[in-house]
Amino acid sequence: MYRYDEFDRKFVNERVAEFRGQVARRMSGELSEEEFRPLRLMNGLYLQLHAYMLRVAIPYGTFSAVQMRKLAQIARTYDRGYGHFTTRQNIQFNWPKLEDVPNLLAELADVEMHAIQTSGNCIRNVTADPYAGAVVDEVDDSRIWAEIVRQWSTLHPEFTFLGRKFKIAVSASDYDRAVVRFHDIGLFIKKNDAGETGFEVWIGGGLGRTPMIGKISNEFVPAEDLLSYLEAVLRVYNMNGRRDNKYKARIKILVHETGLDELRAQIDAEWAAIKDSALKVPEYEIERIRAYFAPPPFETLDAVDRGFETKKFEKPEFSRWVNGNIVAHKQAGYAIVNISLKTDDLPPGDITADQMDDLADLAEIYSFNEIRATHEQNLVFAHVKQSELYELWRELGEIGLAMPNIGKVTDMIVCPGLDYCGLANTRSIPVAQRISKRYADLDRQFDLGELKLKISGCINACGHHHVGHIGLLGVDRRGEEFYQITLGGSGAEDAAIGSIIGPAFSSADIVDAVEELINFYVEIRNQGERFLDTYRRVGAAPFKSRLYPEKLDAAA
């Protein structure tokens, strides 16, 4: 894992002291709310519906057991005993007091954490494949490059006041586990024929009120030129992106309005001018960062652990969890473990302080002290011995975190919605809870297979509904909660934006409507087809007829 150097430590401590002064001046009246707002946002502090909310950065979602324990203590001391993992692999606290936040940040700094650039019109927390460094299909550890990008983008003087927020994601696999194509810049690490590392760069992707799939601006940027290329993209965006309208200020609009070829020419011209500058990443620097992400001291093990295979045979529940949540590891005898935060008890992505403490203990015992947060609001232990999976499963079960539903219909991305968010039109969490209850039967979930359901409480699309196989968007209809359904979206390697299927449903009817769509899929699916596959094969019309039969009657 990356560790702070002297510079990092000094800088973060100075930033805490600076914010402490700003809070004191706000409390004394020296700063008005208008003056204070941009300052608190730069430190990840929002004022939401019920209280302040602090978003803590977890760069590329990787953190340690020690950091998890600190988050637990913060949840207890400064919040109400909970934390909430977000789609940028960060964690949010929903109830901190303004007067406590400087102390909270000082405690975070003790474990090399902060809340800088988790809000505001700057380059946000860089996200990456949560299986990085462990998964079979990657060409490199994407966290190395995410860390290099993080260092370049942290307090970059030229990009601290962009027209709008800017999000970057990194993956090193053909499988997209980080919604890379829906980022302002998405990076896929590639190897060319000579075996050299480079980046396929996607620009102008995004969700929100104008969802767009990114476009490839460069098929292979050599590794040493990555930062100069990113700088060129950001510079062109910063100079030419719109500032007249907040909703048209993201780079996706610039790409759309300028056209990819013209924009690419502008980027290349800028790039040519700065390519051979101090932005060149020297090999020794790449190796220095790489060393932080060196593989843990794996044992030499057999590819198949007999004890593990026997337990799967003996314990069907364990076997189901393995089928649902375990992914193959590149090191023989190890496995990647997904820990679902979509349980019966808490809102999606929520975790209690006690669970955090227990998970920290388990990470120490079973996964080299290391934890990952995923953009789907779950956690990952990246390096677990197969021979210890059964014990881990048993212990996770004791703290309510052995739900085997990864990628299933109840593993929803859900925004906080109107229960917390000042921008939302409708609630999201209660709808998710009702859907979870409807599909509580695990046999039924496993029969449906992979089904990505995502819920947003407003058009800002924090719940990624556009890329749900089934997406729900909350809309306000004369003061009542209604939900619009989109079908056919995907945030993965088969990226697509879902299409609205028809008129919205009331809160009372939405769960039945979702079930009707899923039932229809079950009736017409071919062997091995996911919901998305069936939808793509037959198109929207049959689903629409099933969902709105009265329209058919009217037409007949």
Add this chain to the structure above:
Amino acid sequence: MKHHVITANRLNDGLVVFMGKDGCWENSILDAQVLETDETLKIRLALANAAEQAQIVVGPYEIEVSENDKGEFRPLRFRERIRAYGPTTHADFAIQDVPGHLTHLDDVSPVYFNGVG
């Protein structure tokens, strides 16, 4: 004239507060002063703005309320009900003196309303 109460978030902890009869800021909407005329609303908003200047609250504004059959005033707008009564998802976080606020799982309409107290 519609009935209003004045609400804001308290500066030091961010929590939702309502202006009470004596001009103090209360945690419960049940302790809020209900304003029945344009004139009192105007005077009280001026007082609320002064409280913002004095670093007591952030962003004060008026919300419309209506009286139910128990004589309690409740916000008309859905968003304001959630603000007044707390998230509908965590039993621990709800303001407990509002029965029915959390029973959303099987009965979808407890905090649902449109002008109905």
